[in-house]
Structure formats: C-alpha cells, structure tokens
Amino acid sequence: MASNDLCQSTNEMGCLSAVLLDMDGTILDTTVELCSAVASAANRMVPSLSLHHSQILSDYPNLYGGPLEEFHDTIIIPHRPGLTEDEHERSTAEFIRFFLEEVKHSPPSPCFDDVLGALEGLKAKYPSLLFAVATTKPTKTAESDLTSSAVPDTLRSLLSHVQGTDAGISPKPAPDVLLRCASAIGVDIEKTIYVGDTSRDSGAGRAAGCMMTVTVQRDAGKLGDKLGAHEVISDFMGIEGAFNRWRVES
Incomplete structure (x- = not known):
C-alpha cells in the first residue's frame, strides 16, 4: 500500500504521507551546545550572572526548545528594567548575535544513535514515506548542523526538506513551521505525524492538525511524561509501534 493512501488497517503506517521531525534534542543531541551558547551569551550581556551551562536546564526548564527571544526576555530583561521598545529590540538582537557567535565556536552536535537506523528501517518498509525537519532554528543554521x-x-x-523558523514564521508552539514544511514537500498536514521532545513540539503538532504527535523521552526517569503528545517513546525505533498503538486506541 502506498504511503499516501488512507489507512486500511490499524497495523500499518500506510495512511501517512510524512513523518515531520524536530531537530534539536530529537535528531541531534544539542543540549550542551544550546545551553552553553545561551549561558555564554547571557554572561556577555550581564557578566554578574556568571551562568554555567548546566543552570539553563535546571533554572529555566520551560525555555528549552523555545525561541531565543524568550531566553532573552526571561534571563536578561530582569537585569535591564525600563527598556524602551527600541532598546528592547536592540538588546534582543544583541543576545541572538552573541548566541550565534557562540554556536559557531561550539563543536558540532552529534546525531542520536537510534535515529539513522530507525529512519532507514521505516523507509525500507514504507518506500513512499517522506521525512522532513521542522525546527526552531533558522533554515541555514539547521542545514549546517x-x-x-x-x-x-x-x-x-x-530528509526531503529542512524547514527552519525563518523571518515571518512564528515559533512553536505556533503551527507555522510545520505547515510551511508540509507545504514544501507537498503533503497534507493531516497525513503527517510530528516527532519532537518538548511540549512546544507537541503543541505545534496539534495546532497544525497533524494526525498524531510523538514525544521522544530518552530519559528513562521521565518516560511516562508525554508532554502533551499522543504517544511517548524512548527512542526512534519506537515510532511505528507508537503509531500502531495510537491507531488502535483511537
């Protein structure tokens, strides 16, 4: 059965046109890169912070996976009260510039061990199934990573396409980047699933109208937390099984 056909069975993925994937924390292990760059950028702007990269996850857990503007507003703005709108805009731009400078000097982030084999296995079993990335990072940066x-x-x-959150695209949990990605590869968003690792990802997938959302929770201690998704898996090898379970239960 071609992957763009409607489901005829709850035990196959034939109803899917595409699997859309988050990148940071889902495909690539970017935790150290992201947290180090945020901490360094913040310290350059407010030296008295003296943030260590480990504090980003512990002190600001709800920011992980979100846009840099939110990191800036949460970490920097309390130390810069009374900014005018123009000053706020310049401060945000400076933070993003520092972040990108730090990322350029970071070692490249590796792919999680389970990703390639799982996608190759799905492609072999469902040749017409497409894979594409929809990420918070700008497209150019994502391609480089x-x-x-x-x-x-x-x-x-x-990957048929890599879609980043470029100018004019609202960040997740808005659905924009997913809708843009689905359009680029020519599929109906309702015939896709979105695989991510944060509540922002599952929120974006639901808002976009994806058939299903999946959270990859590689931390065994948190495996029960779906973060708003339909299903949770411990690694990419579980994508098909999660889809089948959800089809049966729904």
Missing part, C-alpha cells in the same frame, strides 16, 4: 562532521552523510539524504 545536519551536514556537520558529527552527523552521518546518509541522514541528510533521507
């Missing part, structure tokens, strides 16, 4: 020396060359070749 996915083609770094730390990522197998074959991973990028499996």
Whole structure:
C-alpha cells in the first residue's frame, strides 16, 4: 500500500504521507551546545550572572526548545528594567548575535544513535514515506548542523526538506513551521505525524492538525511524561509501534 493512501488497517503506517521531525534534542543531541551558547551569551550581556551551562536546564526548564527571544526576555530583561521598545529590540538582537557567535565556536552536535537506523528501517518498509525537519532554528543554521562532521552523510539524504523558523514564521508552539514544511514537500498536514521532545513540539503538532504527535523521552526517569503528545517513546525505533498503538486506541 502506498504511503499516501488512507489507512486500511490499524497495523500499518500506510495512511501517512510524512513523518515531520524536530531537530534539536530529537535528531541531534544539542543540549550542551544550546545551553552553553545561551549561558555564554547571557554572561556577555550581564557578566554578574556568571551562568554555567548546566543552570539553563535546571533554572529555566520551560525555555528549552523555545525561541531565543524568550531566553532573552526571561534571563536578561530582569537585569535591564525600563527598556524602551527600541532598546528592547536592540538588546534582543544583541543576545541572538552573541548566541550565534557562540554556536559557531561550539563543536558540532552529534546525531542520536537510534535515529539513522530507525529512519532507514521505516523507509525500507514504507518506500513512499517522506521525512522532513521542522525546527526552531533558522533554515541555514539547521542545514549546517545536519551536514556537520558529527552527523552521518546518509541522514541528510533521507530528509526531503529542512524547514527552519525563518523571518515571518512564528515559533512553536505556533503551527507555522510545520505547515510551511508540509507545504514544501507537498503533503497534507493531516497525513503527517510530528516527532519532537518538548511540549512546544507537541503543541505545534496539534495546532497544525497533524494526525498524531510523538514525544521522544530518552530519559528513562521521565518516560511516562508525554508532554502533551499522543504517544511517548524512548527512542526512534519506537515510532511505528507508537503509531500502531495510537491507531488502535483511537
């Protein structure tokens, strides 16, 4: 059965046109890169903070996976009260510039071990199934990350499209980046699932109208937390099983 057909059975993924994927924390292990760059950017703007990268997750857990503007407003603005609108805009731009400078000097982030094999397995079983990335990072940065020396060359070749949150696209949990991604690869968003690792991802998937949302929770101690998604898995090998369970239960 072609992957763009409607489901005829609850035990197959034939009703899907595409699996859309978050990137940071889902495909790539970018936790250290992100937290280090945020901490360094914040320290450059407010030296008295003296943030360590480990504090980003512990002190600001709800920001992970979100836009840099929210990191700036949460961490920096309390130390810069009374900014005018123009000053706030310049401060945000400075924070983002510092962050990107820090990222450029960071070692490339590796791909999680389970990702490539799982996607290759799904592609072999469902040849018409498409894979694409919909990420918070700008497209240019995402492409660079996915083609770094730390990522197998074959991973990028499996992806039909990489869609970042570029200018004019609202960040997740808004559905914009997912809708743009689905449009780019020519599929109906209602025939896709979105795989991510944060509540912002599952929120964006639901808002976009994805058939299903999946949270990858590699921390065994948190595996029961779906973060708003329909299903939760411990690694990419569980995508098909999660889809089948959800189809049966729904």
